[in-house]
Structure formats: C-alpha cells, structure tokens
Amino acid sequence: MTSTNTGTLTPDELDAYRRLDAATIFFARAELEGFISEDYTGPEIRCLFPELGAVVGYAATSEWTTIDPASPDLDFLDYYEWLTTLPKDRIPVMMDVDPRAGRAAALGSMQARTLMRLGCAGILSSVAVQKPGLVQAAGMPVWSTGIAPAHGSYHLVRYGAPVEVGRVTWRTGDLVFADATGAIRIPAELAREVLAKAQASGAAGSSYFDVIDAPDFTIATLRAWVAAHESIYPPVDRAAAERWWAANGARLAPRGSGVRE
16 A cells, blocks of 8 residues: 655644554454555563653664674764654664674663753664663653663764564554554554544444454454454365465474364
8 A cells, every 4th residue: 555645643643553553453454455564563562661651753774783882882862863853753773683683771860860951752673672771760651671780891883774672673654653562663654544543443344353342242243243354264275274274284283183174
C-alpha cells in the first residue's frame, strides 16, 4: 500500500496513538496492508518501566559499541544537535554493534536525562542499561534487551543509518509505538491511515470477543466472523502447508500421527 500523506503527525494525533496499544495497531496495519510479521519487536526487547506508559514518536537511529576501544567514536554533541533537527516526538533507536554485542551497558542516567531535555519521548535499544533506577527516576521510558552493572569504553559509531533492534529494521523517520508488550514500527507515510483504521476498529462492528461472549456463540458464528476478517485471518493455503511439511517434517512426529495435518 502506498500513500501520499507524508506529513508529520500533529500533537493531537500523537496523543490519539498513545491511547491505543501495540496489538490494536498491529491489526490495523494488517487490515490495511495484509498480515505483517516483521515489524514488531521480539521477546528479547523488554519494557523496563511499564509504569511510565506507552510512547509514540519518530525513530532516530544510531549505532554504538560498548566495550571496544578500537571502534570509531563520533562527537556525541554533533549527534545531539542532529536529534534536534528531527520531528518531535523523537525516539532514539540504539543498536549495539560491538563485536561482543550484549556484553556491557552504554545507556545510563546522564544520556537518558539529556535525551529527555532534547525532546525524546523514550528509548528503544539493544544496548544494555546501566543504573536503571536513576533512569526510571528521571522518567525516561526505555525498551531494551536488558541491564548491566557497568560499561566499557562505549563509542558512538554512526547515526542516521538503518539499524536492527528487536529483529526489526528501523529507519530514521519511522513512527515507533511502544507499550508494555514491546514496540511496533509504523511506516511514516501510513501513520494517519493506521491511526484511522485503529480508531474505527474500536468504534464499529463486532469484535472477536463480542462473538465468543455472545449467548448464541457457536463455532459457526466464529467461522463467519473470521471469514469477514480475511485480511487478519487469511485462508489456509494447502500447497504452502505441504511445502512447509516437506521442509520441516523431519524434526517433528511422523506425518499421520495427528488428528489433522
């Protein structure tokens, strides 16, 4: 799907996103584009401070080493200046590119508090967090792979290039939504359409739970609802299923041992 609606969201539109959740946004994207499977973070990304709530903003990508003294080291003040040129609200998306990625921290209260002053709404990072209590006390929401007690000679290697964090490829300018469950990428050019679809799905029509909670619930009524939501629940492709079994069956119980395959 393509769109010519590329302007940044208004403060009211960003507020409307904050009232949603990642699952609703996921299904809204699915209805617009077909089922997506690559644009939400995996379980390795954790919301460290769920009490700080959901955030939405525009990705600002960067790459860091945490313990490699031989790596390039850019001027972090230039990086901070670059951040101020990007649309608000900003969400730094930080990738650990150290040869020993995941070994040490490179994000603490000093950087978190500075980023807040620069208009950043939250941080999404495969770089570990140091002194999480101070980061939490500063009020900075963080989604990260974890926590470490200390850092090495951490360096800023690059900013502005595509990065992979949480098994998602992020580009500067992507819209990031993150809540207690993780983060989801929204192409900036689809942001308004996704918001409208998410709001409409909550306001009109019966939901899955309306169907299964109804007094007259049957599998037939559920089957009819699923058929009406094909963009979210696509029909089974039998040929594709056979290809999957051919590629993966050897590691499972023999074919024919299930009730239905």
